[in-house]
Amino acid sequence: MSPADNLLELLSTQLDSLNRSERKVAQVILNDPQEATGLSIASLAERSEVSEPTVNRLCRTFGVKGFPDFKIRLAQSMATGTPYISQSVDINDAAEVYTDKIFSSAIASLDATRRKVNPTMVEKAVDFLSQAQQILFFGMGASGAVAQDAQHKFFRFNIPVVAHNDPLLMRMQAAACRRGDVVVVLSFTGRTKDTIEIARLAREAGAVTIAVTAPDSPLSDEVSMALEIVAPEDTDVYMPMQSRLIQLTLLDVLATGVILRRGEDFQDHLRSIKQSLVDTRIAPQVTD
Amino acid sequence: MSPADNLLELLSTQLDSLNRSERKVAQVILNDPQEATGLSIASLAERSEVSEPTVNRLCRTFGVKGFPDFKIRLAQSMATGTPYISQSVDINDAAEVYTDKIFSSAIASLDATRRKVNPTMVEKAVDFLSQAQQILFFGMGASGAVAQDAQHKFFRFNIPVVAHNDPLLMRMQAAACRRGDVVVVLSFTGRTKDTIEIARLAREAGAVTIAVTAPDSPLSDEVSMALEIVAPEDTDVYMPMQSRLIQLTLLDVLATGVILRRGEDFQDHLRSIKQSLVDTRIAPQVTD
DNA sequence: GATTTTATGTAGTATTATTACATCAATTAC
């Protein structure tokens, strides 16, 4: 994010450190930012009961070129700014408040990742996955559930897929890998000793290894290619929440990539899998 | 949304119905909208190889006052417009595009749910969970991974926790439930026959049953209380993606609720669990 | 209470956008 991105937030937090006149302007803006984006410097000055240069100076205080530029930043930050700020839960929060905070944090994390994901790497991972003879998902702890989820998704592609969360099984499977196998290693930190060693074993055995992990971690040095994701650890204070959602979504992206690579015919196959569930259900919900 | 809100989208859809010169301008804008918000009418005209009034006319075509106003609408629609609209992936999408679409859809789903969650129900579920003698998470298929994830989260609370994705095991466990047990049943559709029956068994055995499922589904009638979530099925065409993220996040909310209910002392306990992982890791990453 | 510093406003200047009009190209009518 560029420095002056969350202009509205900046404006309200910096309110105290402004001059009296500049503060008047800031308050008028905060009072109705939408309106403010439509005003000329003259009208805004008038409403704030200050002179035009004062408005101009306020703008420059926030590191923008001038008033028109300021309005544009304002417009941007209104849409994207206020919501979705990763907030820590407070011990006194009511259900409504912490529910909102957790959802907002989840959204903020996904949004942050959305912009950071490297499409070239995604493409590359999809290349490997769609050519794999066998796919193995390895994840321990919370990543174990992610691995299981991935298995449940990739089995639809008519490739043998396994998921493990037990280090011993992983180790055995890794050693037994052959050329054509693709191993996806899931680790939030990329620093778990077992995981790193298992990745190495798999690679030595001839498998392509893909890590979904933190940037510049020991694990990402050890694999064929790394999909690097940054989780804002501040909200994951006591358990992994954000990092796991990010991994899951990224795996959704990879699965989607594989589907697209397979072409349209393949989508019939997927539809038939979904259809096979119908008999296990009550009444409606067939959805084409 | 006001008429001229999705300016970028409008711009690309209306591209064909524009004059030759105006189209040139539109293309320059679409090519780099961010950049365009920073240009003067003169520079934009130059880059588009048209005259300034042409640019001005284009702006008016989209029902805005003038060029500066246009830039502001553009800025807004960049932030709010494209994103967070649940878009289907197209077979011709490049990696960058489908990555963005999937993340955006995930965000859109979470955002939609965020506003629909009933805090009273959350509160109630937290009440049950924090008083439970034992917690059982049941989920089949993709919900199986969610159940496993939940187990991994709730085991930290010093309560016996089990997770199952096998209907037979679920059934046995359900029948063996006793007063004081809490069963959380995860089902996207709430219509899987097995799941519904298992929920009934558990309740008859004396357990409190909580469903995380679709509103007004057979399952939600069968349980002690239901946390109802609506997944936008349109993006989950071939596999459950959004619905699963929503369930996970909702379980994060419940876990957080339990933590808060336990009070500050309990947070030391959580910290010590996290600390216990340190030895399995390489070097840094202790985080307090 | 005098002096310096900081804040704010005034008036002129520069930039930027808009309008009115002219020219050119394309289409249609003859």
Place this chain on the structure above:
DNA sequence: GTAATTGATGTAATAATACTACATAAAATC
């Protein structure tokens, strides 16, 4: 095939808007 009309585009003047340099007023410091 040419003339007339319509629509598209550009030129140049005008108007609106924002910016700068400077002056004045207020506050803070000595």
